[in-house]
Amino acid sequence: MSVPIITARGIGVVVSAILILLLANLTRVGWLFLLDSLLWGTVVVSSISPWLASGRLRVRRHAGGWATEPGPMEGAPVELRFTVENRGLLPSAFVTVAYGIASPLREVRRGRMFIAWLGRGRSTSGSAEVIFKRRGLHRMPAVTSETKLPFGLFRKRSRAGEAADILVYPRVFAVSRLALLGRAGETSFRPQAARLGEQIVGSRRYVPGDPVRHIHWRNTARLGQPQVKEFEQTPQSSLMIALDPAAIRRDGEDALEHAVRLAASVGDHVYSLGGSADLVAGRLRLEQPSRDQFLEQLALLEPSETQSSPMVIEPGPYSSVLGVVSDGGEGAADALLDAVTGHRVVTAVVLTGFSAPPRGDLADRLRQAGVVVVDCGPDGIPAALAALEGPVAGRAPQTATAVVR
Numbered sequence: 582m583s584v585p586i587i588t589a590r591g592i593g594v595v596v597s598a599i600l601i602l603l604l605a606n607l608t609r610v611g612w613l614f615l616l617d618s619l620l621w622g623t624v625v626v627s628s629i630s631p632w633l634a635s636g637r638l639r640v641r642r643h644a645g646g647w648a649t650e651p652g653p654m655e656g657a658p659v660e661l662r663f664t665v666e667n668r669g670l671l672p673s674a675f676v677t678v679a680y681g682i683a684s685p686l687r688e689v690r691r692g693r694m695f696i697a698w699l700g701r702g703r704s705t706s707g708s709a710e711v712i713f714k715r716r717g718l719h720r721m722p723a724v725t726s727e728t729k730l731p732f733g734l735f736r737k738r739s740r741a742g743e744a745a746d747i748l749v750y751p752r753v754f755a756v757s758r759l760a761l762l763g764r765a766g767e768t769s770f771r772p773q774a775a776r777l778g779e780q781i782v783g784s785r786r787y788v789p790g791d792p793v794r795h796i797h798w799r800n801t802a803r804l805g806q807p808q809v810k811e812f813e814q815t816p817q818s819s820l821m822i823a824l825d826p827a828a829i830r831r832d833g834e835d836a837l838e839h840a841v842r843l844a845a846s847v848g849d850h851v852y853s854l855g856g857s858a859d860l861v862a863g864r865l866r867l868e869q870p871s872r873d874q875f876l877e878q879l880a881l882l883e884p885s886e887t888q889s890s891p892m893v894i895e896p897g898p899y900s901s902v903l904g905v906v907s908d909g910g911e912g913a914a915d916a917l918l919d920a921v922t923g924h925r926v927v928t929a930v931v932l933t934g935f936s937a938p939p940r941g942d943l944a945d946r947l948r949q950a951g952v953v954v955v956d957c958g959p960d961g962i963p964a965a966l967a968a969l970e971g972p973v974a975g976r977a978p979q980t981a982t983a984v985v986r
Contacts, residue, residue, distance in 0.1 A: 583739040585631040591734030595624055624734060631737035634730040636699065637669030640678060640742035642724065646710075651873045655716045655752050663694060663724070665741070666704040673699040675730045678741060681722040682711055713749040716841065716880045721745045750880045751841045754962055756850035760971025761928050761953050762820060762901045784808040819869070820851050821896040823861040824905040825913040830884035832907050832935035835959065837884060840905040842962055843930055845879050847903055847969070848872075861894055894920045901926040903969075908933050908943050918950050927952045930965055934958035 587595070598620035605613035646660030647653040663680065667673050678694045694707045713719060724742030729735065784797040787807035800808040822844045830837045848858035852872040860867040860875055862882055867874065894916045896902050902920045906913040908931055921927050931944045933956050944954050957965035 583737060585628055585735040585737045587628075587735050588729065588733060590732075591624065591627065594620060594734055598624065623732060627732050627734035630730045631728050631735050633671055634674040635669075635676060635726065635728045635737045635739065636667045636671055636673030636701070638673060638676065638678070638699075638726045638739075638741045639666050639668055640664065640680075640724040640726075641666070642680070642721070642742055642745060644747050649750075649753065651876065652748060652750055653713060654750050655713055657752075658710050658712050659747075659749075660708055660710055661692075662706060662708045664704055664706045665694070665696065665699065667699045667701055670701060672701055673726075674728070676726050676728045678707075678724060678726050680709075680724045680742075682719060713747075716749050716751040716838075718881065719747050719749055721747060748877065748880055750876045751838075751845040753849045753876075754842065754846040754966055756846055756966055757970060759847060759850060759969050761955075761969045762847075762903060762926060783811045785811050819857045819859060819896075819900045820848070821859040821861060821894060821900050821902045822848055822905070823894050823902065823913065823916065825907070826862050826882055826884040828909065828913060829905070829907045829932060831909070832932060836907060836932050836935040839932060839935075839957065839959070839962060841879050841882055843905050843957065843965065844903075845876060846962070846966060848875050848879075859896070859900070896920055896925065902928070904929045906931055906943065907935070909936065914943050914946060917947065917952060921950050921952060928955065928969065929953070930955045930957050930969075932957055 598617055601613055601617040601620065604610075605617055641664045643662045643664070644653065644659055645662065647657055649657065653659045661680075661682075663678065665678055673696060676696045676699070678696065679691065680693075681691050692709050696705060699705055721744060723740050723744045725738055726741040727736055727738040784800045785808065787796065787809050791809045795810045797808040797810045824840050824844060826837060826840070829840045844860070848860070849872070851858045852875070857869050858875055860870065860878060862878075865878065865882075867878060870878070894902060894904075902917065902925065904913060904917045904927070906917070906929055914929075917927055917929055929944075929947050929952050931947070931954060933944075935958075944956065947954050955965050955968045
């Protein structure tokens with residue numbers, strides 16, 4: 582339990598009382614003794630009052646009010662709600678509840694709520710709107726309560742709420758479609774007829790090699806020739822998003838944030854269509870994560886040493902690949918080139934203009950290998966996503982290489 586601590590003003594009053602007492606003893610003037618008694622009485626009352634008036638406050642902190650799921654997004658307002666409850670035997674008076682929010686840059690923003698009177702067993706609430714400008718894990722320090730009743734000579738400060746963390750997700754830009762990413766960017770995943778599958782959709786003529794256990798006996802008897810069951814199978818269409826955070830970070834912090842927002846916007850769109858998005862970032866590899874897990878890892882992504890190893894991309898047979906790379910990230914380029922095989926769609930968003938001068942001929946190498954390349958400069962995320970949407974119906978077809986500057 583904390584005890585009242587004397588303030589600078591209180592020290593001044595105590596020193597004044599001592600000096601007046603010495604002066605009164607020297608001069609033997611009556612009104613000086615009276616003044617000195619008043620000062621010492623004020624000191625005594627002020628030392629007891631904060632302990633009596635502070636009560637026993639407990640603060641519950643809630644974050645909400647964001648319009649997106651699964652949580653708050655950078656650049657969007659977040660409402661912090663505080664419920665203050667007095668659990669003590671005495672009422673609380675003239676109490677200031679102080680809270681703070683620390684960003685990843687370790688800058689602390691302070692906020693305060695003043696309570697003039699709060700009876701025993703009563704509660705009150707307040708709110709504050711905060712805009713987190715950066716993704717990541719934001720630390721909210723412990724909530725403290727403080728009172729200096731009645732004259733500010735002593736203060737009593739105590740912890741009223743524990744520290745808490747809030748995860749802020751990267752900004753997600755609106756995407757209507759992703760035609761350049763193949764099936765993973767379509768608005769629907771159409772099932773395909775197959776010899777083996779999940780659901781019977783009809784029958785076809787028997788051909789050598791078909792399993793005997795799949796013979797459709799009813800249609801065989803009806804048509805007079807062997808028929809086998811035809812199944813419906815949904816291809817495992819998915820999107821693999823790959824980036825090299827350590828290489829991108831060498832172009833500056835802004836480049837890494839662009840890469841994370843691009844990946845979050847594309848992945849969120851795929852999840853909204855019922856698809857899935859694998860995530861590869863250095864050594865980090867998430868296979869078939871949930872939407873929440875996907876966005877959470879992007880929110881926490883930092884260019885650490887453990888993520889600077891060579892990137893390996895191993896997409897599935899029906900998967901499309903989207904690489905977000907720096908114009909100087911040769912390692913990521915090699916991994917994308919290895920993924921170009923068969924009919925798989927490989928697209929690369931190359932971050933340019935973040936380093937001066939631009940490094941390497943990465944974009945040309947990728948184009949020559951058949952990779953669809955989209956250039957993205959500073960503040961170019963909307964334009965890059967528009968390029969990934971692909972040709973619009975009714976317009977003349979575009980070339981395989983989409984360049985956005």
